[in-house]
Amino acid sequence: MSSYTARDITVLEGLEPVRKRPGMYIGGVGTAGLHHLVWEILDNAVDEAMNGFASNINVTLHADGSSITISDDGRGIPVDRHPTTKKSALEVIFTMLHAGGKFGHGTYKTAGGLHGVGASVVNALSTELRASVRRDGVLWEMAFRRGRPTGALKKAGSARGTGTTVYFHPDPTIFPKVEFEAATIRERLEVVSYIHKGVRVSFENEVERTKDVFQHEQGLSDYLKRIVTERGARPAHELVFTLERESDPRIDLVLQWTEATDEHIRSYANGIPTGSGGTHENGLRSGLGKAIRNFIETHNLSPKGVTIAAEDIREGLTGVLSVFIQEPQFQGQTKDRLNNPELTSAIDAAVRPALEHWLNHNRSVAEAIVGRIILAARAREASRAAQAEVVRKTATSGRLNLPGKLSDCTAAGREDSELFVVEGDSAGGSAKQGRDRVRQAILPLRGKVMNTEGLTLAKVLENKELSDLVTALGCGMGRTFELSKLRYGKVVILADADSDGHHIATLLLTFLYRHLPQLITSGKVFLAQPPLYRIDIGKETFWALDDAHRDTLLKQPRNGRGTPEITRFKGLGEMMPKVLWETTLNPRTRRLLRVEIADRIVTDRVINELMGKDASARFRFIMERAEEAQELDV
Numbered sequence: 001m002s003s004y005t006a007r008d009i010t011v012l013e014g015l016e017p018v019r020k021r022p023g024m025y026i027g028g029v030g031t032a033g034l035h036h037l038v039w040e041i042l043d044n045a046v047d048e049a050m051n052g053f054a055s056n057i058n059v060t061l062h063a064d065g066s067s068i069t070i071s072d073d074g075r076g077i078p079v080d081r082h083p084t085t086k087k088s089a090l091e092v093i094f095t096m097l098h099a100g101g102k103f104g105h106g107t108y109k110t111a112g113g114l115h116g117v118g119a120s121v122v123n124a125l126s127t128e129l130r131a132s133v134r135r136d137g138v139l140w141e142m143a144f145r146r147g148r149p150t151g152a153l154k155k156a157g158s159a160r161g162t163g164t165t166v167y168f169h170p171d172p173t174i175f176p177k178v179e180f181e182a183a184t185i186r187e188r189l190e191v192v193s194y195i196h197k198g199v200r201v202s203f204e205n206e207v208e209r210t211k212d213v214f215q216h217e218q219g220l221s222d223y224l225k226r227i228v229t230e231r232g233a234r235p236a237h238e239l240v241f242t243l244e245r246e247s248d249p250r251i252d253l254v255l256q257w258t259e260a261t262d263e264h265i266r267s268y269a270n271g272i273p274t275g276s277g278g279t280h281e282n283g284l285r286s287g288l289g290k291a292i293r294n295f296i297e298t299h300n301l302s303p304k305g306v307t308i309a310a311e312d313i314r315e316g317l318t319g320v321l322s323v324f325i326q327e328p329q330f331q332g333q334t335k336d337r338l339n340n341p342e343l344t345s346a347i348d349a350a351v352r353p354a355l356e357h358w359l360n361h362n363r364s365v366a367e368a369i370v371g372r373i374i375l376a377a378r379a380r381e382a383s384r385a386a387q388a389e390v391v392r393k394t395a396t397s398g399r400l401n402l403p404g405k406l407s408d409c410t411a412a413g414r415e416d417s418e419l420f421v422v423e424g425d426s427a428g429g430s431a432k433q434g435r436d437r438v439r440q441a442i443l444p445l446r447g448k449v450m451n452t453e454g455l456t457l458a459k460v461l462e463n464k465e466l467s468d469l470v471t472a473l474g475c476g477m478g479r480t481f482e483l484s485k486l487r488y489g490k491v492v493i494l495a496d497a498d499s500d501g502h503h504i505a506t507l508l509l510t511f512l513y514r515h516l517p518q519l520i521t522s523g524k525v526f527l528a529q530p531p532l533y534r535i536d537i538g539k540e541t542f543w544a545l546d547d548a549h550r551d552t553l554l555k556q557p558r559n560g561r562g563t564p565e566i567t568r569f570k571g572l573g574e575m576m577p578k579v580l581w582e583t584t585l586n587p588r589t590r591r592l593l594r595v596e597i598a599d600r601i602v603t604d605r606v607i608n609e610l611m612g613k614d615a616s617a618r619f620r621f622i623m624e625r626a627e628e629a630q631e632l633d634v
C-alpha cells in the first residue's frame, strides 16, 4: 500500500525549504535557533491573549529536556474546513508557509515572530508535533512528523472549555544539540507576563521538577522593581514614570533614575527582546533628553560652569520600553536591533510631552532627578581629565604604544592572527616558546585580574593589566571602540584547567562582557582548552581535559598495552612548550570554545549575582546550584 498521497506532496513542497535552509527561518540551528521554536509557538499563544481571548499560558519542559508542550485557553485554532484548500485551518497553519495571520479570520493582531509562518516552521523542524484543540465541546487532535501529517484531524473525545495545546520535539538531524535551557525559557516567560500584564504564565520544568507561575498585575512597573532590586541600585526617587499608549504604535514605558553609574534600558518590540536597541530606543532617548532639558530651562535650574551632556541625563536611568508595531524590522547579526525609522519620531513625540507633564506635576521627584543629573555632569567633568589620559595611553589611532610584556606576532592586524591572554609569567613563557610566532601573540597577565563588575570605565582603565590588554587589542573601548581596529582575528583566553584558572577566565570574561561586549557578540572571543591530564598507555599518549574525560579515556580497552601512567598538570607553566603547542595552540589539533551569549538577560543576571557586590545574591546563586557541583577542585 502506498502511503504517498497528493496531500503529502503539497506538504512536502510547502515545507521543504524550511528543512533545507532552517537558518533562513530561525536564524541558525544552534541554541538560539532551537529556542526560537519555543518562541514561535509561544507567540501564537501570546497573540491569542493579546487579542483578549486567552488569559492562561502553560509551558512544560518535559523530563527528556528536549521536548516542550505549550497551551493556551483561547478560542482554539479553528478546525472547520477552509473553502479553497479544503483543509482545516489547523492543518493549513501547521503545514503551509505564509499561512496563519493572513488566514482570513478577520483582523488579528500578531505579537511578532514569523508573521504566522511560525507554526509550520516549528512543525517542519520537529520529528514529532501534536496539536490538540478544545472547541465546541470537542477535543480535536492532529499529529505530524517532520511537517507531514501522520493522520487526519480527528475527534479524540469531548472537552470542557476552549484552548490549544502544542507538543513538539525538535529534529536532531537538524539541530546538533536538542537540549533546552530552562533558565532561558523561564526568563522569557516571566518577561511575557510583565509585558502582557494580568496574563498568567506557568512554567513546569520536569527536568528539575520545579514549577513557576508568573502573573504581574502591574506589568512593566513590576518588572522595573525587579530590575532595580536585582542590580542592587538605590532609587534616586520613589515614584516611577509610566507611559501607556494604546494606539498604534502601542508604547509601554517605565523609567526610574537610580544611584547606579550606568544606564540600563531593556527594550522589546512585539515582545521580542531588542538587546542591541534600535530606532525605538533612539526615540526614547531623544524625547527624554528634550523633556529634561526643557524642564531644567523652564525652571531655571541650569548649573553654573557645567554643561549637561546627554549621558549625564541618562546616568543611573533604569527602564523598560515595550512597543508593538505592524511590521517590525529586525537587524544585526543576532536580529536584536529594531530598525523601523518611523518609530523614532513617534516615540520621541509620545515621550517628550508625557515626561514633561509628569515632571511638572511631581516637583519634588523632578528636583531629585535634576539634582542627580547635575551631580553626574560635575563628576564627569572632574574625571574627564584623568580618564582622557588613560584613554590616550590606550591609543586607538596612529602608532600604538604596545605593552612591553606583549610578545606580538608578525601577522598582527590580519584575520588569521590570534592573541592568547595567558595567566602568569611562567605560563606566558611556555606559550611564548611553544607558539607560532607568525600568527600567535602572547600577552601574559600577572596574578588575578581585577573584578570589574559594577566599576566605571575610568576605574577599570586605572588597572595596568586590563589597560595593557585594551592597548594590545587596539580597538579602544567605551565611546572610542571600533571593531575594525581590533589587531587580531581571535582573542583566546588561556588559563589553567583548574578552579583557579576558571576563576581567572571568569574575571576576564566579566571584563570583556561588561566593557567590550562587541568582541563577544561578534564571535571574536574564545576559551582555549589545555589538558589537565596526560595519560601514557604503552607508546601512546592521550590528553584529558578534565576528570570525566580522563575516566572515559581510561575505560577504553587496552589490548595488553600495559598500565596507564597518569600525570596531572599543576599549571600551564609546568607544561613543556612543545606539549602546549600540540595540545592547546596548534590549530590542527587543539579545540577552542567560542564564547557565545544565548540570552543577554540571563547572562547579565548571572554575572551580576556571581561577580557583583551583593554577597547574599552570590550565596543564593551558589546554594541553588549546590547539587550541580558534585566535586570541587580545591
Ligand code: 0R9
Pocket (backbone or CB within 6 Å): 041, 042, 044, 045, 048, 070, 071, 072, 074, 075, 076, 077, 078, 089, 090, 093, 099, 100, 101, 103, 105, 108, 119, 164, 165, 166
Ligand atoms: C499553544 C499555542 N497556541 C497557538 O498556537 C494558537 C493559535 C491560535 C489561533 C487562534 C486561537 N488560539 C490559538 N492558539 C485563533 C482562533 C480564531 C481566529 N484566529 C485565531 C477563531 O476562533 O476564529 N490561531 C492562530 C492562527 C489561526 N488560529 C488560524 F489561522 F488558524 F486561524
